[in-house]
Amino acid sequence: xxxxDKTYWDRFTMYSGKLGFFVRSTGKFYLAPGVRTxxxxxxxxxxxxxxxxxxxxITEDGKKYDILPGWVWYYPPGSLHRxxxxxxxxxxxxxxxxxxxAEELFLGLGILPGLHYAGACPxxxxxxxxxxxxxxxxxxxxxxxxxxxxxRITAGPGCDPTADSVAFEARDLIDEDFKNPALNVEKIAERxxxxxxxxxxxxxxxxxxTISSYLIxxxxxxxxxxxxxxxxxxxxxxxxxxxxxxxxFSRVIRKLTxxxxxxxxxx
Numbered sequence: 001x002x003x004x005d006k007t008y009w010d011r012f013t014m015y016s017g018k019l020g021f022f023v024r025s026t027g028k029f030y031l032a033p034g035v036r037t038x039x040x041x042x043x044x045x046x047x048x049x050x051x052x053x054x055x056x057x058i059t060e061d062g063k064k065y066d067i068l069p070g071w072v073w074y075y076p077p078g079s080l081h082r083x084x085x086x087x088x089x090x091x092x093x094x095x096x097x098x099x100x101x102a103e104e105l106f107l108g109l110g111i112l113p114g115l116h117y118a119g120a121c122p123x124x125x126x127x128x129x130x131x132x133x134x135x136x137x138x139x140x141x142x143x144x145x146x147x148x149x150x151x152r153i154t155a156g157p158g159c160d161p162t163a164d165s166v167a168f169e170a171r172d173l174i175d176e177d178f179k180n181p182a183l184n185v186e187k188i189a190e191r192x193x194x195x196x197x198x199x200x201x202x203x204x205x206x207x208x209x210t211i212s213s214y215l216i217x218x219x220x221x222x223x224x225x226x227x228x229x230x231x232x233x234x235x236x237x238x239x240x241x242x243x244x245x246x247x248x249f250s251r252v253i254r255k256l257t258x259x260x261x262x263x264x265x266x267x
Contacts, residue, residue, distance in 0.1 A: 011133040013142065020101030020258055023142040026129045030091045031055070036084025044098040045106055046075040047153070048083065049121045055090035058082040065115055067092075072116045072153050077103050079113070093126050095149060101258070108256040109224075110217040111153050112207050118153045125149050144228065151225050166192060166199055167206035171214065178218040181244045185211050219243055220256050227253070227265050234261050 010027030024044055031037070031053075048055070048067065055067040060080045067073050067083075067090075075081055084090065097105065125145040132138040170188050177183050188211060189196040203211045222241035226232060238249035254260045 009130070011130040013133045013139070014136050015139050016136070017139065019099060019139070019143075021097055021099035021105045021143075022139055023129060023133070023146050024096040024098035026093070026095045026126055026133065028091075028093050028126070031085040031089060033085050033088050035090075037081070040081050041078065042075070042081060042096075043077050044096045045077060045102045046081070046094060046096045047111075047150075048073045048075075049093045049095075049118070051091045051093060051121055051123075053089040053091050054086050055083055055092060056086045067115065070117060070119050070121075072118045074106065074111050074113055074116065074153075076106065076113045093121055093123065095126065095129070095146060097146065105256070106150070107209065107213075108217050109150055109153075109221045110214060111150060112209075116153050122149055122152055147224065147228065151221060151228075165206065166194055166202045170199055170203050170211060171207070174211070174215050174218055178215055179222065179240065179242045181239070181242050183215065183242065215242075216252060220252055223249060223253060223261075224257070224264070227261050234265070237261070 008028040008030055010025060012025040013023055015022045015024075029037075048057075049072045050067045050069050052069050055073075057065045057067055057073055059065070059082075065073075066086065073083070125148050128145045129142050132141060169192055173188055173191060174183070185196055185200060189199045192199060200211055203209075203214070207214065209217075219242040223237055223243065226237045226240065227234070235246050238244070238246050241249075243249040243252070250260050253264065257264050
C-alpha cells in the first residue's frame with residue numbers, strides 16, 4: 001500500500017532558457033515510518049540527501065538499499081523513483097537538475113547512479129536555492145549553489161558498499177591518487193596486479209563508464225572546486241588536480257560546463 005508523503009516544502013524554478021542544464025527544483029521531505037512516495041519515472045536528474053532517520057530505495061530490478069544520514073542517492077534521467085521510510089522516519093533534502101546536458105554534468109563530476117557517502121548535508125546551499133527559485137534571472141546563482149552541493153558528493157562506497165571487486169579497488173585507487181598526472185589505466189592495472197583489459201572491462205561493467213572517463217571526471221571535479229572556491233590563479237590549478245597542461249584543462253572544463261575556466265569563475 002502506498003501512502004501519501006508529508007512534505008515540509010518544495011520550490012520549483014520558472015526557468016525557460018536554453019542552458020544545457022539548469023536547476024529545476026529543490027525541497028525538504030519528512031516521511032513517517034512506513035510511508036512511501038508515489039512511484040514515478042522522470043526525465044531529470046535528482047539527488048536525495050538523508051538528514052536523519054533511514055530511507056529505503058528500491059531499484060528497477062527489485063533490489064533494496066538503505067540510505068542513512070550523510071548518504072546521498074542519485075537518480076539519473078529515466079529512473080523509476082521508488083523510495084520511502086523504513087521502520088523509522090526518513091528526513092531528507094532533494095535537488096533536481098534538468099536539461100539536455102544534465103546527465104553529462106553528473107557523469108562529468110563522477111557522480112554515478114546509486115549511493116554515495118558525502119557527509120553532513122550543506123543545507124545552507126539548499127536554502128539559498130529555495131529562497132531564490134522564483135526569480136528566473138537568478139539561474140546563474142542557483143547553478144553556482146547547486147554546483148557546490150554536487151561537488152560535496154564524492155564517489156564514496158557506491159551502490160554496493162560491501163562489494164570487494166577489482167572495479168571498486170580501481171575506483172578507490174583513482175579517488176586517492178587522481179591528482180597524480182602520471183596515473184592512467186596502465187598504472188592502475190599495474191598497482192592492482194591485474195591485466196589492463198580485465199580491469200577496464202570490470203570497471204565499465206560495474207559503473208557504466210570507462211576508467212579514463214572516471215579519472216577525468218574526478219580531476220574535473222577538483223578543478224571546478226578550485227575554480228569556484230579559491231582565488232588561486234587559474235594557471236596554477238591544473239597541476240593540483242592531475243592535468244598536465246592548462247590548455248587541456250581548459251578544453252575539458254569548457255566541454256563539461258559550456259564555458260572556459262575564467263568565465264566559470266566570473267559566473
